[in-house]
Amino acid sequence: MAVSALLRTTGVTVAPGGAGRCHVLIRNNSAVVDQFAFTVRGGTAAWTQVKPAKVNLMPNQEVSVELTFSPQRSAEVLAGDHPFALQVSSREDPHGSVVQEGVVTVERFTEVTAEVVPVTSTGRRLGKHTLAVDNLGNHEHPVEVTVADPDARLTFRVRPHAPRLRPGSATFVRVKAKPRKYFWKGPERSLPFVVKVLVPEQEPVEVEAALEQLPLVPRRFFWLFSILLALLILVAVFVMTLLRQQPVSIAGPAPSTSASAPPSSSAGAPPSSSAAPSSPGSATAAAVPPAVVNGGGSTRTPAPGGAAVVNSTFTVSAAAAPGVAGVQLFSYVVPEGTRQRLLSVRLTGPATDSGRVEVRHGNTVLAVYNLADLQGQGQLLNPEQSPLLASGDTVSLAVECTNATEPCTPQAVASTALVP
Template sequence: MGATTSLASRQLSVTPGQSIEAKILVRNNGTLVDQFTLDIVGDSREWTEVEPRVMNLMPGADGEATVRFTPPRNSSVPAGQVPFGVRVLSREDPQNSSVAEGVVDVEPFMDLQLELSPKTSKCRTRAVHEIVVDNSGNYPIPVEVITNDPEEQLKLTLDHSSLVVQPGTSAFLKLKAKPHDRFMRGQDKRLPFGVTATSGELPPINAEGTVVQQQLLPKWLLPVAVAALAAAVVLTVLWFTLVKPTVQTAAREAGKQQAQAENAAMMEQVDQAEKKADTAEDKAVAAEKKVDDMAAGGGPGGAGADEGARGATEDSKGVNIRTGQAVDFRITTDADARPDPEEFDAFDVPEGAIPADKTLVITDIILQNPRGDAGTLQIKRGDDVLYETGLANFRDLDFHFLEPLVFSPDKPLTIDVSCQLPGAPEPATGKCRPSVSFSGRLSGPSAG
């Protein structure tokens, strides 16, 4: 009952970007007319087709189908052997379905690129460039980076020169260029240099750059110095011709006025002193009378006390977002690859990281996409999208906020990911795994 299958070739080899075919024979071992459905199982199913996918066979009859393998020419399919299976499902007897197994060998291909950023820099003492080595092939490539200075006018230094670039990734190197000679004034000098990436299996790849060396003294310094000297001369002439005589005349008039004012003040002080003397004499007479009255049996009166008032202030909001317990945590995503860019998977803060009665205050965010996934990532507060970016735009990206982001229990922090193309080495699992790290504080009780 059911079906038997056989592959004409169980071991195949294919170059990425090209196709190879294999024939599979299907026999109806049952006693009834049966319909058989063929499909592919294994890691090669994304780039493998079978035709026809459905065939109807009389009892004891044979049918032939073609299996076509077409791996894409990119880093999503690593070089090496990929097992596959052609499954034949019987409609009349599904329990006796069969699978024909084989192996397709994906041949390696190389696609190495070298980029220098910026190609031209300007400096007075030192310039910094970035070297980017991209591996768009399907296997790791060891690379040696060499600098060259044809005119021997620069000191070129790499932070490291040997590296292994994984498929579908980029390696970054920092290059410092320091001119041997300096000059105070003069025209800009153009100093060319080159960078070469070599691998034992590839021809050398070259990139050229230029350092534009400028004079040590800024070009604006001499005009500013001349203008300042001219302004000083003009101010000196104005001082001796106009300002100084005017100041002297004004000083004499001010002296006269001050002397008159001082004389008037002295006369007023004399009058006030005489009035105070009269008042003191009157007070002395009153005091003598009070003493006489007390001697006659009189007594002093009672005394009172003033009462003060105290007040208090209170924060009406109940939460101070500038203080609180430090907190940091990481949200790691595990999004399924989907063709529709509008479909998102949501990921929450790890359980137990944020207490239910606390307000989360975020001051720092680090976005990480080390595998080179392609898609969209959103940071949300409740239903509001605070930040949205494409995964292909970054590998590591950090933000620091002067005005922090505040998340309350009714508007929690979530991460949404729409995954279109997982990066290496995830295409086999169909998962995108970017992550976001957060740092901040916990304040409480929660506002609202």
């Protein structure tokens, strides 16, 4: 063999960013002058330098070749053993090349950085952050992530809590910040906290962050609520104005003048018949109690036998005061000297009344109605057996008014037939 090589040190230890050296003794064993070239093989070739790269040797002459290993301080060159080989090639004897092998041990170094995104989160009940932890070192190792709140106003949830970092990679950790107390309204509150990454063989990495806590009720809610409330008030005022403009009569119709006139003036009878004490027309002119407004009238219809049946009406109007316990009585008194047969009673009233009303003949209750049912056409009472109203009898409205402020004003118009 034309050449021989001897690696004086087979193992070299070097720190990242530093340099390590070893020497190889080269000897020309041929009888001629030869040129030798040196080439480093393996993963260390990128950061290994050979001096000299070529050499000319006389027969039996020796030379020492220096190998310098300079791994960069980065995650590209991992910590641990890296084998290498030095190939010595002869120009005169290409097939007589030799190879010397060795191992370079790269020491470990640790470098971790961290960043929080976003730095300031916004929320009412929860703030979400992402912690990016970068391992810039040359070996894999675990870290521990903790969160510190100097004011103790937040609770935290960290996932994962203790990740393992691979060299040259970024690991993402989810951090959720939750306020201990909430508030309904007011300005936003800034709640700062610190995220710490505990790294072996290195000082802890601290990153500041904050939660901008919002009130539970948004500001625009109060604006919308105020606008809605104002609209409801306007609608209520408008409706009340319309209701107040509706005419509500609390007095019955005025008494008909025909009720006090002699029946002879309307029927064309002789003058002597108007003085009869039993005339129905004179009976309707009797006085009624002040609390009741009564009006009545009478008409004569011919009967088959030549006699006349006299029909009459009277009105009972009520004005029951609100807030009075029990019933309030409003009556019509049958005039002296007359008898009447009660045929029907129609009750009406405004829609705003609430409560109940009873139609009574003396102490006998003929019917009971709710005041709210008397609006419009009202209620028509047709007794199955028409009661006889003698002189001095009363037909009454017993009203129980549950209105808030306004009086209850039901009205009854009764139709009767005069009995001779």
